[in-house]
Amino acid sequence: xxxxxxxxxxxxxxxxxxxxxxxxxxxxxxxxxxxxxxxxxxxxxxxxxxxxxxxxxxxxxxxxxxxxxxxxxxxxxxxxxxxxxxxxxxxxxxxxxxxxxxxxxxxxxxxxxxxxxxxxxxxxxxxxxxxxxxxxxxxxxxxxxxxxxxxxxxxxxxxxxxxxxxxxxxxxxxxxxxxxxxxxxxxxxxxxxxxxxxxxxxxxxxxxxxxxxxxxxxxxxxxxxxxxxxxxxxxxxxxxxxxxxxxxxxxxxxxxxxxxxxxxxxxxxxxxxxxxxxxxxxxxxxxxxxxxxxxxxxxxxxxxxxxxxxxxxxxxxxxxxxxxxxxxxxxxxxxxxxx
Amino acid sequence: xxxxxxxxxxxxxxxxxxxxxxxxxxxxxxxxxxxxxxxxxxxxxxxxxxxxxxxxxxxxxxxxxxxxxxxxxxxxxxxxxxxxxxxxxxxxxxxxxxxxxxxxxxxxxxxxxxxxxxxxxxxxxxxxxxxxxxxxxxxxxxxxxxxxxxxxxxxxxxxxxxxxxxxxxxxxxxxxxxxxxxxxxxxxxxxxxxxxxxxxxxxxxxxxxxxxxxxxxxxxxxxxxxxxxxxxxxxxxxxxxxxxxxxxxxxxxxxxxxxxxxxxxxxxxxxxxxxxxxxxxxxxxxxxxxxxxxxxxxxxxxxxxxxxxxxxxxxxxxxxxxxxxxxxxxxxxxxxxxxxxxxxxxxxxxxxxxxxxxxxxxxx
Numbered sequence: 001x002x003x004x005x006x007x008x009x010x011x012x013x014x015x016x017x018x019x020x021x022x023x024x025x026x027x028x029x030x031x032x033x034x035x036x037x038x039x040x041x042x043x044x045x046x047x048x049x050x051x052x053x054x055x056x057x058x059x060x061x062x063x064x065x066x067x068x069x070x071x072x073x074x075x076x077x078x079x080x081x082x083x084x085x086x087x088x089x090x091x092x093x094x095x096x097x098x099x100x101x102x103x104x105x106x107x108x109x110x111x112x113x114x115x116x117x118x119x120x121x122x123x124x125x126x127x128x129x130x131x132x133x134x135x136x137x138x139x140x141x142x143x144x145x146x147x148x149x150x151x152x153x154x155x156x157x158x159x160x161x162x163x164x165x166x167x168x169x170x171x172x173x174x175x176x177x178x179x180x181x182x183x184x185x186x187x188x189x190x191x192x193x194x195x196x197x198x199x200x201x202x203x204x205x206x207x208x209x210x211x212x213x214x215x216x217x218x219x220x221x222x223x224x225x226x227x228x229x230x231x232x233x234x235x236x237x238x239x240x241x242x243x244x245x246x247x248x249x250x251x252x253x254x255x256x257x258x259x260x261x262x263x264x265x266x267x268x269x270x271x272x273x274x275x276x277x278x279x280x281x282x283x284x285x286x287x288x289x290x291x292x293x294x295x296x297x298x299x300x301x302x303x304x305x306x307x308x309x310x311x312x313x314x315x316x317x318x319x320x321x322x323x324x325x326x327x328x329x330x331x332x333x334x335x336x337x338x339x
Numbered sequence: 340x341x342x343x344x345x346x347x348x349x350x351x352x353x354x355x356x357x358x359x360x361x362x363x364x365x366x367x368x369x370x371x372x373x374x375x376x377x378x379x380x381x382x383x384x385x386x387x388x389x390x391x392x393x394x395x396x397x398x399x400x401x402x403x404x405x406x407x408x409x410x411x412x413x414x415x416x417x418x419x420x421x422x423x424x425x426x427x428x429x430x431x432x433x434x435x436x437x438x439x440x441x442x443x444x445x446x447x448x449x450x451x452x453x454x455x456x457x458x459x460x461x462x463x464x465x466x467x468x469x470x471x472x473x474x475x476x477x478x479x480x481x482x483x484x485x486x487x488x489x490x491x492x493x494x495x496x497x498x499x500x501x502x503x504x505x506x507x508x509x510x511x512x513x514x515x516x517x518x519x520x521x522x523x524x525x526x527x528x529x530x531x532x533x534x535x536x537x538x539x540x541x542x543x544x545x546x547x548x549x550x551x552x553x554x555x556x557x558x559x560x561x562x563x564x565x566x567x568x569x570x571x572x573x574x575x576x577x578x579x580x581x582x583x584x585x586x587x588x589x590x591x592x593x594x595x596x597x598x599x600x601x602x603x604x605x606x607x608x609x610x611x612x613x614x615x616x617x618x619x620x621x622x623x624x625x626x627x628x629x630x631x632x633x634x635x636x637x638x639x640x641x642x643x644x645x646x647x648x649x650x651x652x653x654x655x656x657x658x659x660x661x662x663x664x665x666x667x668x669x670x671x672x673x674x675x676x677x678x679x680x681x682x683x684x685x686x687x688x689x690x691x692x693x694x695x696x697x698x699x700x701x702x703x
Contacts, residue, residue, distance in 0.1 A: 042649060042651075042659060043658065043659055043662040044662065045662055045663055045664050049659065049662060049663065050427065050432060050659060051427075051663075052423065052424055052426070052427050053426070053427070053435045054426075054427055054430075054431060054432040054433065054434075054435065054494075054496075079491075079493065081493070081569075081649075082649040082651070083649055084647060084648065084649050086551075086555070086647075087554055087555055087648060087649060090554075090555045090556075090558065090559065091558075093559065094558035094559050094561070095558075096558055178658070179662065179667075180658075180661045180662060180667050180668065180670050181670065183667065183668070184668055184670070187668075203664050204667075206664055207664045207665075207667045207668060209411075316664035316665065317664070
């Protein structure tokens with residue numbers, strides 16, 4: 001019996017090891033099956049959500065499409081697995097999906113303990129506060145004693161508690177399970193302010209009975225770099241996913257869009273030539289076709305196009321570029337040289 | 340002696356108006372005694388508070404076939420959230436131009452169920468047509484044969500998925516449950532202890548944890564690259580769970596059978612299987628119709644728990660629709676619609692069980 005008690009954990013551990021060590025050739029597997037299996041959110045407008053016809057749309061969806069365009073030359077060769085916050089990492093570890101593009105915040109423990117590798121961030125988010133203007137509050141530091149509407153079981157809940165403790169303020173959390181119900185409660189006046197990722201708050205304010213009555217406070221109380229993730233132990237695949245995201249950023253910096261890309265093929269700028277594979281090298285280095293970046297931009301668009309299409313000022317979310325602008329415009333989006 | 344009844348002219352004296360007709364009924368049923376009168380008045384007052392507002396919200400001020408802008412403008416219900424998204428709510432990710440297939444499959448299921456209502460029609464032919472019917476339904480959903488485009492199970496969603504999980508879940512769980520109940524009564528120690536452990540183990544954990552096990556833990560124990568279909572995993576979890584509950588209900592029925600029935604069967608020289616099939620189970624299962632049906636009904640509703648493992652059943656497609664900023668905030672309308680669908684199914688089930696009970700009631 002004692003012996004048995006000792007062997008079970010060992011067996012379990014070796015099984016876990018087996019799952020994380022195996023699988024070196026995701027690219028070959030993906031090519032063999034003919035599509036990329038991407039884990040996405042499913043309920044998050046602007047990031048990953050099916051529309052009325054069941055067609056997936058969003059920033060995370062376009063990121064997965066970019067990887068497919070790079071690998072297959074066809075952005076439609078993606079299958080989506082909607083995942084909950086709880087099942088997302090297991091799905092990646094177990095090999096059910098090839099890439100996780102599910103607005104996951106990159107953190108140290110996830111990067112190490114969970115056996116994941118995060119690649120280039122595709123959206124810099126942060127947690128903020130939404131208040132009615134009638135409350136007369138200009139800064140989050142004036143929220144002492146406020147009741148705060150917050151989603152349970154997320155880092156959001158923990159962040160806001162930490163923030164109030166550090167600021168030596170009191171708060172009464174009002175915890176409601178779903179975003180839709182939470183915003184309803186907030187608009188009905190059940191709490192003084194609402195906290196969530198800033199990208200969410202913008203969307204919630206957009207559906208308020210009268211959006212002009214509400215404002216987002218300037219304080220951002222946490223860093224939420226949302227990045228796609230792959231499994232540990234397959235560097236080639238990680239490079240492909242990483243540079244697929246970076247290619248969209250680089251294209252914006254080089255001024256290449258899905259509309260003008262065919263003209264840009266004739267550009268004399270060596271940077272553009274290298275990027276588009278006119279002068280070869282990048283594709284071979286990644287193990288892809290030389291026109292991989294061309295396919296991404298042609299079929300999905302550069303980062304700016306993808307941003308504006310899914311979450312930009314003309315969408316219901318009405319988000320400014322902010323941190324997600326190019327580094328040349330004061331944002332954080334910065335790509336290493338493509339050479 | 341002169342009879343008083345001999346008078347030819349006899350006028351029938353009617354009871355006072357207050358004792359018959361509508362007024363009489365109201366007096367007899369609603370205002371018989373001060374306490375009941377008080378209750379009636381209180382209920383009437385509540386109805387007066389609730390009904391006009393509800394009717395105004397749901398029917399008079401409501402909008403039905405518009406976009407979301409018109410919804411923002413009205414105070415009433417926005418049923419447009421249903422009409423604008425009905426195809427996604429009902430069919431999920433099923434390819435848009437192929438959605439006649441799940442619709443046809445559901446129609447077939449309803450037709451078969453409706454035809455099978457009468458017990459007089461239960462014969463071999465019907466059993467065969469069920470087999471053929473289920474095959475055709477599967478074919479319609481899955482495709483890939485006879486020129487139908489293949490649709491993977493990952494794209495199944497909405498109402499067909501709910502029905503699939505429940506119909507297969509319940510039909511598979513029932514026989515398993517009966518076998519487990521018999522096993523628990525068995526005198527063979529290995530079988531008996533296996534069944535006891537199984538039933539108690541499954542009944543000791545909530546369905547949600549089984550679903551999590553099947554979707555989160557189970558894949559980690561498979562070899563890399565081997566994945567079992569997500570729907571199948573959830574389906575098996577639902578079957579295992581329901582079977583354990585059915586087993587306990589059936590065991591109750593078995594214990595309700597008189598000892599004499601067993602002895603009678605033995606004295607006729609029937610072996611164990613004959614005894615069970617011909618004598619014991621028909622009686623035991625008859626007794627347990629009401630509790631079985633309540634388990635089936637709750638299992639049917641429990642299929643909506645697959646939401647948490649991100650399967651797009653009816654409830655999940657509705658929630659997804661509600662996460663669209665255009666339709667955020669119309670949850671009441673959407674959930675009423677879903678509740679109505681669930682109610683129709685559950686009410687049909689319980690209604691049918693009452694009918695079955697009446698027909699099988701041979702004691703009187």
